[in-house]
Amino acid sequence: MLALRRYFDAVVSTILIWMLIVLLAVMTLQIVLRYGFSTSLIWAEEVCRYLLVWVSFLAAVLAYERGEIASVPMLRDALPPNAGLVLAIVANLLGIVLLSVLVWYGFVYASRLGSSPIPAMKFLLGDLFGPDFPVPRVYWVYIALPVGLALFALRLAMDIVLYARMIGTGARASDLRLATEIEAH
DSSP, X not given: OHHHHHHHHHHHHHHHHHHHHHHHHHHHHHHHHHHHXXXXXXXXXXXXXXXXXXXXXXXXXXXXXXXXXXXXXXXXXXXXXXXXXHHHHHHHHXXXXXXXXXXXXXXXXXXXXXXXXXXXXXXXXXXXXXXXXXXXXXXXHHTHHHHHXXXXXXXXXXXXXXXXXXXXXXXXXXXXXXXXXXXXX
């Protein structure tokens, strides 16, 4: 399971790295064109905004992995090891329930309100290829929330499996991060 987690984190990290590379390249190009040549790309700011939305929701998964999301593990760590693991499993299950609701309504929102074309792309692609050329819809921006949160729920589910395997070993829930760090090095 730890190998699956590492693979999952590596895939998400790679996607994020490429999104950030594209984001920085478009921003740099926009700055050079605007201040160096007194012109600009009409679509650059919009693309950067949408990439930043996607990066934010995907990066939440990695922030969780690194322990950078706020949590209060005092009760879990004060309990005996098995009770702390059970509490961690219950907390992750409740997190998955909440994330599932947000994912569901995120897809509902995206499908109901995502049919309009992305404004800058409509302008750009319409000028290049004609007014009948298919233009990406804002649906692809709106689904960043449910996709990112679904990946987050999947990550919580992976930890539930690992916590369940740790029951009876005398390990604590906080040892999961330590085991991951030790295995990574």
